[in-house]
Amino acid sequence: MNKLILTLIFLFSAQISTYAQSNQIEAKAAYLLAEESFAAGDYTATLEYLKKATKSLGATNSKLLYLQIQAELEIYKTDRSYYDQIIKSISDFQNSADVNSFTEEKIIEIAKTKMFL
Secondary structure: OHHHHHHHHHHHHHHHHHHHHHHHHHHHHHHHHHHHHHHOOOHHHHHHHHHHHHHHHOOOOHHHHHHHHHHHHHHHOOOHHHHHHHHHHHHHHHHOOOHHHOOHHHHHHHHHHHHHO
16 A cells, blocks of 8 residues: 555656646746747847747746837837836846846846836
8 A cells, every 4th residue: 555655756856846847947038039020120039939938937037028028129129018028027037036036137138128128
């Protein structure tokens, strides 16, 4: 009986681990597609891929938010209705748990962007 319970616990743990790894791979793939879309000037697709990455991870992070802000700024140049969204994204970036692991140069760049808007 104990062996059966231990086996079930092990199998359950292995399944959770595989699921988590799969989500991380999907998030990385979505982020890479977001970067490619941004480089191609397709900012709407960039935001969609970033949403997929966030969903796969279960939360956002400063790296995703930085690219999101860059895409929103590009859209804002032609659509001023993105102002509130950019401000929210900047606030989320500045308050993200991992922001201090991001480069100081980019943190300052985002702070300057907020002041400029």
